[in-house]
Amino acid sequence: MQVTPQTTLPQDTHTVRHAVIAMLRELGMTRIFGNPGSTELPLFRDYPEDFSYELGLQEAVVVGMADGYAQATRNASFVNLHSAAGVGHAMANIFTAFKNRTPMVITAGQQARSLLQFDPFLHSRDASELPKPYVKWSCEPARAEDVPQALARAYYIAMQEPRGPVFVSIPADDWDKPCEPITLRSIGFETRPNPQTLAAIGHALDAAKTPAFVVGAAVDRAGAWDVVVALAERHQARVFVAPMSGRCSFPEDHPLFAGFLPAMRERIVDLLSPYDKIFAIGAAAFTYHVEGEGPFIPVNSELFQLIEDPAIAAWAPVGTAAVGNIKLGVEELLSHPPLAQRPAPARKPAPPAPAAPAAGERMSVAFAMHTLASVRDPHSIIVEEAPSSRSTIQTYLPIFHSETFFTMCSGGLGHSMPAAVGIALAKPGQKVIAVIGDGSAMYAIQALWSAANLRLPITFVILKNRRYAALQDFSKVFGYREGEKVEGTELPDLDFVALAKGHGCDGIHVEDASQLGRVLKQAIAHPRPIVVEVEVV
Structure with missing residues (x-):
């Protein structure tokens, strides 16, 4: 007997897609961060008007955006990736989300269940194993009707401390299968210490x-x-x-x-x-x-x-x-009564202001960060990824308020530029300033397009020292001689103003230290995303 696949359902049929959309709405997860592929398309048919789709041009950018958004909202973000290749692209920032303890429900498309026995194109073999060990939990539900409960479980696990990303692989034909709605449960996610x-x-x-x-x-x-x-x-x-x-x-x-x-x-x-x-x-x-x-x-x-x-x-x-x-x-x-007050220890002395460079010389990172600190609102949010300059940034760009500094706990590059986009989405009333090294910026430069597409007034400050300075500095730990060349660490000929404009952002180049304060003030007040490329030593 020939079997004809059913391609349409009665309009009043409640499907997996209906159950999941209702669940996400109830959980306040109406932004979906993604880069779509063929196996994910069924989720987005008849897309509800109260949902938004936050597009990233590469999967690592998508996860970085979702990481920043989840940290800033204190709720899990919802991410949709494409099968094995998309998850592979995203793994660097999944690793960072795991180290950041960021709650995130990551889904990935899978080929239709009827095809899986034939090793089809674009399927993910052992899909639930792929993102391990850098997710708290992962699964590919045994039945289509189990998908909503699996996603609810994923949310509970992501939000339970220590928080972190979770992963659910969903075959493409699951979304249209009949399914009963689910009832969300109330769960306390924090535990009291002994x-x-x-x-x-x-x-x-x-x-x-x-x-x-x-x-x-x-x-x-x-x-x-x-x-x-x-x-x-x-x-x-x-x-x-x-x-x-x-x-x-x-x-x-x-x-x-x-x-x-x-x-x-x-x-x-x-x-x-x-x-x-x-x-x-x-x-x-x-x-x-x-x-x-x-x-x-x-x-x-x-x-x-x-x-x-x-x-x-x-x-x-x-x-x-x-x-x-x-x-x-x-x-x-x-909660316990205090004892007698101890005398206060001596205050740590403030660092001296860095000197301006001599005429014709590039400015130091210290000078650039001291200048930025003098012109920014202390309640603005700094998102940083400049590992070679971190100690200098810590000295000359101090942070004074909760939830106004974000970087990666992993050491993995490519997080903070897209994270700035997610944070700006979550906190539209606060200025976001991303301080990014030139090497770091190239790991997720596509985030500029998302910032431009979303019209987010982020100021991206690119510290351009034309090298992987962190590796050059670190080489001494491994026995390199003073002045010895470290292969693969020079970055000549990068033009971040051109890259900014190519992604739809404004851009400006600064090498004259006397102009930096004025340029940064204008960039911080700019109504659209702007890249400030700063030449530093």
Whole structure:
């Protein structure tokens, strides 16, 4: 008997697509970030008017945009990718989203179920395995009618701390299959840390003579900025920023602010040596980038940790750890009566203003960032990806407010330029300024088109040093001689003004340091996305 595939359904039939659209609407996920392929098209037929489709020109850009949007809204974003090749393109920023602990429901198209046995064109073999290990959970539902429940489960898992991306592969013919609507459940996504462990940490801080805090990105992610400031002030603790932190979690103009820890064991121990009790809040203890030796913390000190991720607590080599939501844990510590106030430690001195370059010389990154800091609104949002300049940026472009600094916790490039687009979408009332290295910019330059297409007034400041400076600087760790050439690190002949205009953005080139302040003021006030290409040493 010949079987004819059914291509149309009665109008009153409730399908997988209907169930998923209703679920996304109820969850507030009406922006879909994507780059479409053939296997995803059935989702978008009869697309609802209250939904928007945020197009990125490459899948890594799509995920970067969705990452920034999810971080800024504190809700999972919905991403739609194309089968195996699209997921492959996106993997760098999926890795970064995993390290950023960004909640994200990532879907990918799959060939029709009836074709899968024939190894068809554009299918994804072992689709649920492809993005592992950098998703919290992944599946390809066994039946079409299971898709809505799988996506609901994916959302719950993405939002549960530690948050992160999840993945669901959906065959193209599933969307039109009949399906019952689903009822969403109410789930608490935060867990309260163990009260006995918190009590031990509280007693240790009360008994400390010279306490220090090390804050990480999870403080800002959890909305714990204010309570961490209050706890630091109660104990008069010096506050350091953990290595490789992707968010600002303490005001950098506060008298207790002590600066940034490098990702080197010996240097961390040296900087923390004056302190007898060290409390890592929302941070790994500690993230390293190079091999080290010796103790993990100073001799005669004790380490305590409050972290939402049990895996991070498990690998910490020393100390006592409480696992659970950062804000709930700090609020518990604050709920106990304070002891007598300690004297305040000496304030960290402000860095001297960098000198302007001599005539004919390129300006330093320090001068460029000091100039940007002097003209920007302190409530504007900085999105940064300039690894070779990060320590200089930290010194001369301080952050003062919660949710006004974003970068990647992964070290993977190509995140922050599209993330700036997502953040600007989420926070239309705040100015977004993206500070990007020239090498980093080329990993996701297509984000400029999305910014232009969405008419987002983002100011992209490209620090153009014409090289992969981070690798040149890092080469000394691996035994390179002073002045020895590091292959593959020169970037001549990139024209970011031309690239900006080619993607629909305005652009301007600056090499005269005396003009930088004026240009940046105009660029920040610009009503459309604009690229400011700054020649630096």
